[in-house]
Amino acid sequence: MDKLDYNLMKSYLLNLSDKIMAEKDYLGKLDAECGDGDFGIGMYKGFQNAKKAIEHRQDGDIGALLNAFGSAILSSVGGASGPMLGTLFIEAGRTVKGKGEVDLSDLSRMFQASLEKMQLRGGARVGDKTLIDALYPAVEALKEAAEARDGLRHALKAAAEAARKGAESTRDLIAKHGKARYLGEQTLGHLDPGAEVIELIFETLSDSV
Amino acid sequence: MKMKKLINDPLNVTVESIEGYVKAYPQIIRLVAPHVVARKDAPVRGKVGVVVGGGSGHEPVFSGWVGYGMADAAALGEVFAAPSPAFILEATRAADGGEGILYIYGNYAGDVMNFDMAAEMAKEEGIATETVRVWDDVASAPRERLSERRGLAGDLFVIKVAGAKAETGAPLHEVKKSAEKARDNCRTYAVALSPATIPATGQPTFTIGEDEMYFGIGAHGEKGVKKTKLLSADETAEIMVDAIVKDLPFKEGDEVNVIVNGYGATTLMELYIVNRKVHQILNGLGINIHCTEVGNFLTTQEMAGCSITLMRLDKEIKELYDAPAYTPTFTKCPDLLKKIE
Numbered sequence: 001m002d003k004l005d006y007n008l009m010k011s012y013l014l015n016l017s018d019k020i021m022a023e024k025d026y027l028g029k030l031d032a033e034c035g036d037g038d039f040g041i042g043m044y045k046g047f048q049n050a051k052k053a054i055e056h057r058q059d060g061d062i063g064a065l066l067n068a069f070g071s072a073i074l075s076s077v078g079g080a081s082g083p084m085l086g087t088l089f090i091e092a093g094r095t096v097k098g099k100g101e102v103d104l105s106d107l108s109r110m111f112q113a114s115l116e117k118m119q120l121r122g123g124a125r126v127g128d129k130t131l132i133d134a135l136y137p138a139v140e141a142l143k144e145a146a147e148a149r150d151g152l153r154h155a156l157k158a159a160a161e162a163a164r165k166g167a168e169s170t171r172d173l174i175a176k177h178g179k180a181r182y183l184g185e186q187t188l189g190h191l192d193p194g195a196e197v198i199e200l201i202f203e204t205l206s207d208s209v
Numbered sequence: 210m211k212m213k214k215l216i217n218d219p220l221n222v223t224v225e226s227i228e229g230y231v232k233a234y235p236q237i238i239r240l241v242a243p244h245v246v247a248r249k250d251a252p253v254r255g256k257v258g259v260v261v262g263g264g265s266g267h268e269p270v271f272s273g274w275v276g277y278g279m280a281d282a283a284a285l286g287e288v289f290a291a292p293s294p295a296f297i298l299e300a301t302r303a304a305d306g307g308e309g310i311l312y313i314y315g316n317y318a319g320d321v322m323n324f325d326m327a328a329e330m331a332k333e334e335g336i337a338t339e340t341v342r343v344w345d346d347v348a349s350a351p352r353e354r355l356s357e358r359r360g361l362a363g364d365l366f367v368i369k370v371a372g373a374k375a376e377t378g379a380p381l382h383e384v385k386k387s388a389e390k391a392r393d394n395c396r397t398y399a400v401a402l403s404p405a406t407i408p409a410t411g412q413p414t415f416t417i418g419e420d421e422m423y424f425g426i427g428a429h430g431e432k433g434v435k436k437t438k439l440l441s442a443d444e445t446a447e448i449m450v451d452a453i454v455k456d457l458p459f460k461e462g463d464e465v466n467v468i469v470n471g472y473g474a475t476t477l478m479e480l481y482i483v484n485r486k487v488h489q490i491l492n493g494l495g496i497n498i499h500c501t502e503v504g505n506f507l508t509t510q511e512m513a514g515c516s517i518t519l520m521r522l523d524k525e526i527k528e529l530y531d532a533p534a535y536t537p538t539f540t541k542c543p544d545l546l547k548k549i550e
Contacts, residue, residue, distance in 0.1 A: 028410055028412075032410075032412060032414070035429075036289045036407065036414050036429040036430055037407055037410050037412055037414060038287060038288060038289050038290060038407050038409065038410065040410075041220070041287070041407075041409045041410065042287065042290060045220070045287075074293060074294065074295075074326075075293045075294070075295040075296075076293065077290070077293070078286035078287055078290040078291050078292055078293045078319065078323065079286065079287070079289075079290035079291050079319035079323075080291070080317075080318045080319035080322055081319075082290075082291075082293055082319070082322075082323065083294070083319070083322035083323055083326055084322075121322055121325070121326075122318070122322060177318055178318045178319075179317070179318075179427065179429060
């Protein structure tokens, strides 16, 4: 297979929502180590709402689907994660407005657009111990695969692996953003929960093809 | 011992708390949306609208200061999270009297992102906005990086000054200027004795020994920067005031307003004891105190601890702070005060 159609994208997003909701306690625990511990609940509520926003859609427009998904997250999560993850899906959707199916080159452009807008809003760079540490390498992997005209399955596997490695790398970083940044070196040894969510996003996407 | 709270479903604390708050003060405020409250008579035409907001677990800050002479509307997020752009936009529309909107909130990544997004949306609707972020917490970043500091109880001073300036009918850029001046002259330092718990998780936000205290604590229970054995109120006040005074710096001959703020679980008795020492220290330094506020202004659920805020006054800030205000949790009645003094 070399394309994701509307139904597959929709079932991916619903699947992803279930996965993230199931990790509520784990994500909360990670957040409590360097923050205030409410990240898991925020993600639970956000993806629960996102799920509701798309489960009955049948318009066949992947861009509109992603926009509805992201907007629901943006309006229900709040904090720093709402704008970041909401923007991720909204910008991805904006790139493929009106399309009924997306291929590897579309996916690469989608997540590239997400990354750029998220960095513009949040100001984080690789190495700051944020979700960008997982997103950036995943986007790079997709870009490389698209340029090399790789197969979709192979490319998504590579992106998921890059996201996983990126998330793992946050363990050895000192936080430069969010509430964690005030803890300085106390953040060493802890995984960033935002990066874990990015890992889930790409892992689930890879599993869906 | 796990903290017990008087709540229903922990996931509904914000919505229910706001509903209950609005039911308590229907003469002053109204509910605009599940997470948004506004002054009863907002939008007030002919004046800048002051919109404030942040997490809902710090009551009374933000929603408690909506009314005459302070904020026109407030948008609340979950307990320790910033409100979403949609709610901030609703607050913006509710407060828009045609003269523009000033956003005032604590300097946290989430609040900054959500308010900035709301400002973009407001602009698309033809509503002009300006922003003043409160960053009074001296423990969170060095003086060279003021704009990286967190916002604490200085919120009270900045919102009061801005609200008073807006009531004079001043244009948006002047209201912003006065708010910035108040912000720039505020310094705060906080300490915690025991943690808060987030209702939805039931977990404490940090761990601390039975005999310890945390200096430099954040408003969301973020771990403090320095842990020590429990000191006396006087010793604690000395460390805190010293850090604050050195930071601006405050000098002999300065006139200040003071806040001794409780974080939720600390008794008024303790806050008064701390205030006693604060006054002794400032008297010794030749710093004159005009107005003192002692109580719970920016809390963190049931965290035990306190913060001290000093704001250096000039003629304008002093008058604006003393100007009349009427909100459910904060009032200033200079005419009534005159009768007693």
